[in-house]
Amino acid sequence: MSLAERHIPDRLTNPLQRALKSWEALLLVVAVTVFIINSLSSPYFLDAWNLSDATFNFTEKAMIAFAMALLIISGEIDLSVASIIALASTAMGAAVQFGAGTTEIVLIGLLVGLICGAFNGGLVTVLGLPSIVVTIGTMSLFRGISYIVLGDQAYGGYPRSFAFFGQGYVWWVISFEIVLFFVLAAAFWVLLHKTNFGRSVYAIGNNPTAALFSGIRVQRVKFILFMLTGLMAGVAAVCLTSRLGSTRPSIAVGWELEVVTMVVLGGINILGGSGSIPGVVIAAFVMGMVTFGFGLLNVPGIVMSIFIGLLLIGVIALPRLWSMFIARRG
Amino acid sequence: MEQSPDPVISLSSITKTFPGVKALSEVQLDLYPGQVTALVGENGAGKSTIVKILTGIYQPNGGAILVDGQEIQFPTAHHASDAGITAIHQETVLFDELSVAENIFIGHTPRGRFGLLDTAEMNRQAQSLLDGIGAQIDPTVRLRDLGIANKHLVAIARALSIDARVVIMDEPTAALSHKEIAELYELVEKLKAQGKAILFISHKFDEIFRIADRYTVFRDGQFVADGLISEVGEADLVQMMVGRSVEQIFPERKPTVGNEVLKIEDYAHPTEFEDIGFSLKRGEILGFYGLVGAGRSEFMQALFGITRPSSGTCRIDGEEKTIRSPADAIANGIVYVPEDRGKQGAVIGLPIFQNVTLPSLGKTSRNGFIRMAKEYGLAREYTSRLDLRAASLDQDVGTLSGGNQQKVVIAKWLATQPKVIILDEPTKGIDIGSKAAVHEFMSELAAQGLAVIMVSSEIPEVLGMSDRVIVMREGRMVAELEGEDLTPETLVRNAAGIEKA
Amino acid sequence: EGAQEAAEELGNVEIIYTGPTDTTAEGQIEVINALIAQRVDAIAVSANDTDALVPVLQRAMDRGITVISWDSGVAEEGRELHLNPSSNPLIGNMIVQLAAEHLPDGGDVAVLSATTTSTNQNIWIEEMTAVLPNYPGINVVGTVYGNDLADDSYREAIGLMQSHPDLRAIIAPTSVGIVAAAQAVADAGMIGQVNVTGLGLPSEMAGHIDSGASQSFAIWNPIDLGYAATMLAYNLSTDVAEAEPGASVPMGRMGELVLDETNSGAMADPFVYDASNVHDFADIF
Amino acid sequence: MVKQLTSARETILFAAILAILVLVTTRFPGFIAPGNLIDVFNDTSPLIILALGQMAVILTRCIDLSVAANLALTGMIVATLNSVNPDLPIVFIPILAVLIGAALGAINGILVWKLEIPPIVVTLGTMTIFRGIIFVISDGNWINAHEMSPAFTALPRAIFLGLPVLSWFAIVIMVASYVVITRTPLGRAFFAVGGNPHAAVYTGISIGKTQFAAFVLSGALAGLTGYLWVARYAVAYVDIAGGFELEVVAACVIGGISIAGGVGSVGGAILGAIFLGIVKNALPVVNISPFWQLAISGSAIIIAVAFNAQSSRTKGRVILKKAEHAT
Numbered sequence A: 001m002s003l004a005e006r007h008i009p010d011r012l013t014n015p016l017q018r019a020l021k022s023w024e025a026l027l028l029v030v031a032v033t034v035f036i037i038n039s040l041s042s043p044y045f046l047d048a049w050n051l052s053d054a055t056f057n058f059t060e061k062a063m064i065a066f067a068m069a070l071l072i073i074s075g076e077i078d079l080s081v082a083s084i085i086a087l088a089s090t091a092m093g094a095a096v097q098f099g100a101g102t103t104e105i106v107l108i109g110l111l112v113g114l115i116c117g118a119f120n121g122g123l124v125t126v127l128g129l130p131s132i133v134v135t136i137g138t139m140s141l142f143r144g145i146s147y148i149v150l151g152d153q154a155y156g157g158y159p160r161s162f163a164f165f166g167q168g169y170v171w172w173v174i175s176f177e178i179v180l181f182f183v184l185a186a187a188f189w190v191l192l193h194k195t196n197f198g199r200s201v202y203a204i205g206n207n208p209t210a211a212l213f214s215g216i217r218v219q220r221v222k223f224i225l226f227m228l229t230g231l232m233a234g235v236a237a238v239c240l241t242s243r244l245g246s247t248r249p250s251i252a253v254g255w256e257l258e259v260v261t262m263v264v265l266g267g268i269n270i271l272g273g274s275g276s277i278p279g280v281v282i283a284a285f286v287m288g289m290v291t292f293g294f295g296l297l298n299v300p301g302i303v304m305s306i307f308i309g310l311l312l313i314g315v316i317a318l319p320r321l322w323s324m325f326i327a328r329r330g
Numbered sequence B: 001m002e003q004s005p006d007p008v009i010s011l012s013s014i015t016k017t018f019p020g021v022k023a024l025s026e027v028q029l030d031l032y033p034g035q036v037t038a039l040v041g042e043n044g045a046g047k048s049t050i051v052k053i054l055t056g057i058y059q060p061n062g063g064a065i066l067v068d069g070q071e072i073q074f075p076t077a078h079h080a081s082d083a084g085i086t087a088i089h090q091e092t093v094l095f096d097e098l099s100v101a102e103n104i105f106i107g108h109t110p111r112g113r114f115g116l117l118d119t120a121e122m123n124r125q126a127q128s129l130l131d132g133i134g135a136q137i138d139p140t141v142r143l144r145d146l147g148i149a150n151k152h153l154v155a156i157a158r159a160l161s162i163d164a165r166v167v168i169m170d171e172p173t174a175a176l177s178h179k180e181i182a183e184l185y186e187l188v189e190k191l192k193a194q195g196k197a198i199l200f201i202s203h204k205f206d207e208i209f210r211i212a213d214r215y216t217v218f219r220d221g222q223f224v225a226d227g228l229i230s231e232v233g234e235a236d237l238v239q240m241m242v243g244r245s246v247e248q249i250f251p252e253r254k255p256t257v258g259n260e261v262l263k264i265e266d267y268a269h270p271t272e273f274e275d276i277g278f279s280l281k282r283g284e285i286l287g288f289y290g291l292v293g294a295g296r297s298e299f300m301q302a303l304f305g306i307t308r309p310s311s312g313t314c315r316i317d318g319e320e321k322t323i324r325s326p327a328d329a330i331a332n333g334i335v336y337v338p339e340d341r342g343k344q345g346a347v348i349g350l351p352i353f354q355n356v357t358l359p360s361l362g363k364t365s366r367n368g369f370i371r372m373a374k375e376y377g378l379a380r381e382y383t384s385r386l387d388l389r390a391a392s393l394d395q396d397v398g399t400l401s402g403g404n405q406q407k408v409v410i411a412k413w414l415a416t417q418p419k420v421i422i423l424d425e426p427t428k429g430i431d432i433g434s435k436a437a438v439h440e441f442m443s444e445l446a447a448q449g450l451a452v453i454m455v456s457s458e459i460p461e462v463l464g465m466s467d468r469v470i471v472m473r474e475g476r477m478v479a480e481l482e483g484e485d486l487t488p489e490t491l492v493r494n495a496a497g498i499e500k501a
Numbered sequence C: 001e002g003a004q005e006a007a008e009e010l011g012n013v014e015i016i017y018t019g020p021t022d023t024t025a026e027g028q029i030e031v032i033n034a035l036i037a038q039r040v041d042a043i044a045v046s047a048n049d050t051d052a053l054v055p056v057l058q059r060a061m062d063r064g065i066t067v068i069s070w071d072s073g074v075a076e077e078g079r080e081l082h083l084n085p086s087s088n089p090l091i092g093n094m095i096v097q098l099a100a101e102h103l104p105d106g107g108d109v110a111v112l113s114a115t116t117t118s119t120n121q122n123i124w125i126e127e128m129t130a131v132l133p134n135y136p137g138i139n140v141v142g143t144v145y146g147n148d149l150a151d152d153s154y155r156e157a158i159g160l161m162q163s164h165p166d167l168r169a170i171i172a173p174t175s176v177g178i179v180a181a182a183q184a185v186a187d188a189g190m191i192g193q194v195n196v197t198g199l200g201l202p203s204e205m206a207g208h209i210d211s212g213a214s215q216s217f218a219i220w221n222p223i224d225l226g227y228a229a230t231m232l233a234y235n236l237s238t239d240v241a242e243a244e245p246g247a248s249v250p251m252g253r254m255g256e257l258v259l260d261e262t263n264s265g266a267m268a269d270p271f272v273y274d275a276s277n278v279h280d281f282a283d284i285f
Numbered sequence D: 001m002v003k004q005l006t007s008a009r010e011t012i013l014f015a016a017i018l019a020i021l022v023l024v025t026t027r028f029p030g031f032i033a034p035g036n037l038i039d040v041f042n043d044t045s046p047l048i049i050l051a052l053g054q055m056a057v058i059l060t061r062c063i064d065l066s067v068a069a070n071l072a073l074t075g076m077i078v079a080t081l082n083s084v085n086p087d088l089p090i091v092f093i094p095i096l097a098v099l100i101g102a103a104l105g106a107i108n109g110i111l112v113w114k115l116e117i118p119p120i121v122v123t124l125g126t127m128t129i130f131r132g133i134i135f136v137i138s139d140g141n142w143i144n145a146h147e148m149s150p151a152f153t154a155l156p157r158a159i160f161l162g163l164p165v166l167s168w169f170a171i172v173i174m175v176a177s178y179v180v181i182t183r184t185p186l187g188r189a190f191f192a193v194g195g196n197p198h199a200a201v202y203t204g205i206s207i208g209k210t211q212f213a214a215f216v217l218s219g220a221l222a223g224l225t226g227y228l229w230v231a232r233y234a235v236a237y238v239d240i241a242g243g244f245e246l247e248v249v250a251a252c253v254i255g256g257i258s259i260a261g262g263v264g265s266v267g268g269a270i271l272g273a274i275f276l277g278i279v280k281n282a283l284p285v286v287n288i289s290p291f292w293q294l295a296i297s298g299s300a301i302i303i304a305v306a307f308n309a310q311s312s313r314t315k316g317r318v319i320l321k322k323a324e325h326a327t
């Protein structure tokens, strides 16, 4: 055997080159373009308070999107997140009726989110059911429980201090929510990209069997991811409830699809296995800016959604069309 | 060569590139009617790639395919089969949820009234095809209910269901038992007699010399030589393949057996195996022989914590341990190199270095946080020890050839520094050069005091490597052979359940 | 249309008419945020949710924007005044009266509402329940919700007829529900036996009046409503009037809006449509 | 063997449906009157038609979340056409609806086939785009009963041999689906592509083309349902059938069609749809508070799926002779 050392380099392309060609770079270009178009088309766009108000369009959804990104990378999905918000919010409202203070309310919101996540996770990992189906079921179930509890009523009367989470400002125009958004973005970035846990999420998403054969506790990791997603839905429920100051069972209807759209736009492979947190962060800004920009032009929401749909397909389709075009010419 | 007829099919200057890899570079290949051409080459030489080009699955980047002297193109698999080319592929490419007959005829099912599919006719034809190759399979059962060997027979029947002039067999014997291999040889003779051109790909030299008329050698995606088998010797062929001579296939070993590391008693499973017990010492290589489907893999997977045994005890270094998951097994120093590399071994989609460090993340991280430099270091150490061939360590394992993927999987386990390593068919589908490396490595591991369990269906490998052999049949241990008793005859007799004459 | 009419009359007013993607409070908040950002002078909102809009509307008022709600109201602290198309007790009374008129001997009546959270629906049903004792013989057997979706409302209406064989009338105080219920009655072959009534638009109901599925229904004039809301918003933001209990705020050709202790007032009485007049209005709204 | 497994799954579902019927009957005997059962079937027909289209898509490992939006858009287009041009012969309307729906489905199919964008992403996108287009076409306005021609609204409710035409549409499509799925190369290709896409390429089946065909089929059926829906409820607006796509997917999954592709049967899809249809129709009849409905149907989906998974769990291979006889 010729042991003339065959040297294998660590990398062929350097990381910077790779970053420039990445999905995140493309998204960043989209984000900057949207920002420029917005500031040119409306005189109201470049205003600190207005921009601050605009962040509420996406912060809560993005918090869930971070956890959902991990879940989707691992090859699962949770369509019940919006319903978890409804149930968590209902539980918080009920707690208020029993005289709970702000701390208790928040804890109850988070706990209910965690329990709902564990319920989904249990059905998926213990009974081995496909998550897309399980969470279509729990999507009806969780919101259904809110309807049973509340019916046509609403819970209100949240304590004044509770309003801080959704309406408070940390400094000048910097709201509590946007700070929380960045803190969570950083935390999820570390979790996914810098820890063993994150690595096992990728391994599971690419090949669950081989991951299991490599000693990764696949079911446990998935269970934790479902709980994490539930917990983040709980966090979003706290913020949203605080921002609305009241709870109705119809709270956050349709958010699950917006969250998934955000995740996919962020470059997370819906089939699992790849994607990054910075992508999701940029996608959140793009979606927030687009809706706010259209809002300033008084475009009806439904027309706005055409654009979001086109963006979702276009951002994936254009690079592929481009490379097909190049291939045909070359 | 002058007296041979014109080739049925002739490939010239075929080039095929994948992103970052030139799999084939200007290779040529000719197939003659009524003759078997063996295509040999190391792992990653491009054998399967040329098969896929011939069957319309890949499109070449350059070169020409000539059928009867006419240039032709195969944009899809249909075009190739219309041109009379059929193949048994290296991977079993079948449909678990469809019936055997549907698998055989999918794509060209007989039609009945109104152009609708004629199921009865299809089942009849399937039955006669299966009978023709001596397979006792009911064409109406669902494929998922068949064992792996039978699946392979279905794949062969499928290839024969097309009335072809060219039959390609990419490692057809890898999953078959002796009896089935013998029947396959008969089949090849029959096809030859019908004047079909046959391309035969195998890493087993005894096979090649037994059935091939011609040979073509590829090395690293390039054409090296071709000619008549009768005019070359085994050593020449190996020399052409690896570009060097490989003298001795099994390393000489002086086993220095230490104290007992693993003791298994009464392992049983409700449906797969029962009454399994043995002990294993440091520095020992224990072979597991049996026909395919004897339940060896099932037992090994139970030992590794993938499935749970219904009863039995496992002692490691004298201490009783309960292994509930692969993570437990790894923690206790037992690791398993699975048989199904693509599904259970490599995490395709992740780069090589991440595959290698996956079970050792505890070592390359601090408090759960990853340290890249350590990861690359560990990956480099073990992949270079196995002489991996890759462009870079952050390349996706999916872009490696089968043999090189296997090396990554073995490297992954060695990096955990285990006490007991279980290798399930470690050289299945690996070329002769890498095979020797794996064997050498195995004996090195044993010499370093590691206990090795090797599951193998190849008698020379079992005999050449093992200190002791356990034979399994139908989920039970039927013999434990050592020293004098260890002969090809005793192995086959016990595995097949033939009474002593 | 009515808002445009008012804008033309006033001359110096620009109307921005917009709405969210879907009918949720969160969507409306995004729209209101965009309006605040454009520093509009006044926002007139018909709310999807009584309470949820309060914080954002308070922020609008903090930034000097006049906020009124109309049709479907916002809780008191979230707006300066609320314009009811008609007084709630009047509507509650009207819808049951429409049913009773055609049931001289009394009988079973059911309510088909929109969603469980629609503020106005719930108030009307409450008011209706309050005046029920004045209609002896009228027996309300249940309330179901069609979620303002044609198919759900249709299915609920069919369900009502099945589970209450003696049902004589369906009251649907929602324009989606009344159409779906009328269609369901027609399809079930119950015309003449079950009368559909409630609140609907002449353009949508004309066919069902003709078929007899509905004898009569009521509605206010939506053009007047848009006109009045615009006038009120204008008058408040130009400080022509103050919104306080007991005050009256002018609303152009619609007269004046007299505010009660919750700062809300009613525009006009609902108008009843039947076979005699429905076609005169079907082309207008 | 194939028959045994599928029929076992379907039998359980069938038993569940019977159990619900019995339960409802104890509280409301009129529910199982033949006339009422016909009504329930008729009411479930759109779901059955859509579930059969969705089944083809799911078999090929895709999912079509745009069916409800396709339905609404096609419905709006044919209703607009009818109101503008009431003299257009009625026979053209369903044909036109099928063509429009198929064209919309083809958009999904092309994106999946040619650009290889994951189907869930494609249909999530087209779902919002289609709804948006309805708004643009209609300017947010409704098309009401009196704007449609009498023939337009009468067709689905016309009675033929004791059944409404809407039901007949469903029955014809059930039979046609059965033939296509079990007896044509296309049907076989659906299973092949979903069961093992890699192997499908090796047998000369184009994955992309087969998926394209499934999307076109699903789109065509959604388009047809669009007309039937609009005509039946005599109204067309932006939000019709909002959220119905999830119900369609749920029907398929309850019917034992594996979301992972390659496994399922026409009978399963139909029973799954009927199961949901009966639950939906029974709840208002037995006077369960409307606030309970959502939770009950959610639980039903979870229980049905758990049941299904349990009954189809593979035993694995049996090596021991002893065990072979025991099973």
Ligand SMILES: Nc1ncnc2c1ncn2[C@@H]1O[C@H](COP(=O)(O)OP(=O)(O)OP(=O)(O)O)[C@@H](O)[C@H]1O
Residues within 6 Å of the ligand: B018, B019, B021, B022, B023, B041, B042, B043, B044, B045, B046, B047, B048, B049, B050, B090, B398, B399, B400, B401, B402, B403, B404, B429, B430, B431
């Ligand atoms: N789809 C692919 N993408 C990228 N590279 C590929 C792909 N398929 C094959 N290759 C590369 O092409 C080369 C030839 O591979 P091929 O599978 O033809 O080898 P082989 O001779 O059949 O080897 P083995 O004996 O291991 O089966 C290898 O270097 C492999 O990494």
Ligand SMILES: Nc1ncnc2c1ncn2[C@@H]1O[C@H](COP(=O)(O)OP(=O)(O)OP(=O)(O)O)[C@@H](O)[C@H]1O
Residues within 6 Å of the ligand: B144, B145, B146, B147, B148, B149, B290, B291, B292, B293, B294, B295, B296, B297, B298, B339, B340, B424, B425, B455, B456, B457, D317
């Ligand atoms: N019908 C089947 N369906 C799926 N996988 C199968 C089937 N039959 C066999 N296999 C897989 O093929 C492999 C070989 O089967 P088995 O374990 O029975 O044989 P063995 O005695 O280990 O022989 P060998 O290791 O030589 O193949 C196992 O990994 C098993 O999981």
Ligand SMILES: [Mg+2]
Residues within 6 Å of the ligand: B047, B048, B049, B090, B402
């Ligand atoms: Mg190969």
Ligand SMILES: [Mg+2]
Residues within 6 Å of the ligand: B296, B297, B298, B339, B424
């Ligand atoms: Mg094995």
